[in-house]
Amino acid sequence: MKQTHTSGMPMDPVLQGQDLHLNYAGVPVISGLDIRIPRGQLSVILGANGCGKSSVLKVLSQVLPPDQGNVLLDGRCLAAMGNKERARQLALLVQKPELPDGISVQELVSRGRYPHQSVWRQWSPEDEAAVAEALKATGLSEMARREVACLSGGQQQRVWLALVLAQQSEVLLLDEPTSFLDIRAQLSVLDFCRALRRQGRTLVLVLHDINQALRYADHLLLMRDGQLLAQGRPDVVINEEVLKAVFDLDARIMQDPEAGCPMLIPRMNSQTHTGAALPAWE
C-alpha cells in the first residue's frame, strides 16, 4: 500500500534523492526512497521511532553513503563532489554530536569553517566574520569564551547551531534540534530556523512534535518503514487517515487557535485501562 500524496505547486528541488537504499547490518532501513527537498523552504520529516528519519538526513548529506541510489544537490551528484565542496553547500547537525573536552564556544563554532579553509588558508578574515556573525545570530557573542560544557542544554544547542551556521551553506539538515530542550528553548530553536528560511536558506528538520511541525513547516514529509507515505503542505497533506497510517495514531485534527494551521489532539483511546493490572505494552 504505497500511497504517496503529493500536493501543491511544481517543485524546484535543491536536494533530491533517487531510489535510495540503505541497510544496517543487512536490515533494510531505507528501501527505494525517492525524496525531493524544495528550495528555500522549511521541510520537516515526521515519522515514528525507527522509521529511518535520521538515516535519510545522513544519506542526503553523504555522511552515510547509500547502498544504492543517487543524491543530487542542484542537479549534481553528491557522491562525485569533494568533501569540502559538499560541506560548503550542505550542513548537517546530528542528533548527538560529541563535545570535545574543555572546548570554548568560539573554538567549537570555528570548526564549522573547515570547508572554507586549506593548509594555505588556515584562517582568513572571512572566517573571523562568519564566526562572529554566527555567534551574534545565535545570541552567543557574550559567551564566546565560555566553556561549552558549562552552558545549559538550550545554550549548548545554540552553539551547535552556530557551528553549522558558520559553515554558510545554503542547505541545513538538522536532526531533532529540539530534543532534550525545554519548551521555550524548543520554540526559540524553531523560530531561529524560520528566520533562516526567511533569509532564503533551505532547511530540513527531523522533529517529533507533530504540532510544532504543523506550525513551522512549509513542507511536510511523512515517513514509515523507510518509505515516504505522503508529502506536501501541512494543511493539505495532514488528515486523520494519514496520521493513522504514519503513526498508528487515532487523533482529531482541529485548527490551531493561535496560528490558524492544523493541530492534532490524540483521542481518548478505548484501550486505555483504568484497572489495577498493567496493560500489555504494544
Add this chain to the structure above:
Amino acid sequence: MMAPRFPLWRLGTLTLLAPNRAAVLTAVLGTALVMAAMLLSVTLGEPGLSLSGLVQVLGGEASPYDHWLLWQSRLPRALCALGVGVALGVSGAVFQSLSRNPLGSPDIIGVNTGASAGTLLWLMFLPAWPMFWGGLLGAVAVLVLLLPGLERSGRLSRNLVLMGVAINAFALALVQFVLTLVQREQAQQMLGYLSGSLAHKDWQQVALIGMTLAMALPGLLLLSRRLTLLTLGGEMAQGVGAGVRQTRLVALLLATVLALGAVLCAGPVAFVALVAPHLARWGSHSPALLRSGLIGALLLLGADTVTLMLPGVHRLPVGVLTALLGGSYLAWILFAGLFRSRSQARAGL
C-alpha cells in the same frame, strides 16, 4: 566587530595561523628541554664522557677512545632515543585519537607486539635476511586485522581497542612460542630486544628511525586538523567536510609506520606511546601530535639516561624502566579518578 583572535601571517592569498604565544613557548621550551636532555644523555652515566670530555672531543683534541665513545656510541644512542620517543609519542597520540580511547595506543592494541613477533619469527626461520621484513610483515598483519574496526559503524572505538587486545594476546603467544623453541643464548638476546633497549645503537639505526619519521610525520601533521575535527564524532566531522574514512585510514597507516620504525630500532619499548599523549593533552582538545612527540622524546631520553646511571644494575633495558614509570603513572591516574568519582558520589554528585 570582535578583534581577531588569531594573529595571521598573510602573503597574498596565503594566510597562515601565526603561532600564538603558547605555541611559541611550547616550541622554544620543548627544543631547549630536548637539547638539555640530549646533552645529559651524552655526558652522564657509565662508561663516562664528562662535559669537559665532550668539549675536548668537539675541539678535536680528545683520545681516540673518547672520540669513538661520542661519535659511535653515545650520540647514536641519544639520537635513537630522541627519534624513537618522537615516533612512539606521535603514534600513540594518533591511535588514541582514532580509537577515542586513552588505552588505544599501539603498545596495547598489538601493533608493537605484532611487529616484534614478526621480527622474532623472521629471525628464527629466515635468519639470513634482514629482520626488517619480519617486523614489517608483523605490523602489516596487525593492521589488516584492525581495519574492519574502521568500518562505517559509529562503534569504531570499542571495536578497535577490543580487537587490538585480542590481537596483542595472539602476537604475544607467537613471541612465547619462538622463545621456547630457540637456544637459551638466543632466547636471552631476544628477551633483551623484547623489553625494549637502546644499547648498541649505531648510525644505521639512527638512519632507520630518521627515515621513518621523515616518511610519516609530514603526512600526519597535514592530517592533524582533520584529526582534531574527528573529536566532534565521525558524523559531524564528515558533515563539515573532513573525509572521515580516508583520514582514519591514512592516519592509521602512518601511525603504524611510526610504531614499526620504533620497534625495529629499539624493540617494543613499553608505555611511552600510552603515557606521552596523556601528558600532551593536558588542557587541550586536539590530539596534540607534536607535543606528544616531544614528551615521548623527553621521556625516553630521560629514562635511558637513568638506566646508564643506575649503579649495580648493568645494562638495564630502558623498556623495563619506562614500563615501571608508565605503569605507576597509569595506576596513579586510575586511583586519582577512582578517588574523585567516589568523593563525588559521597557529595551526591
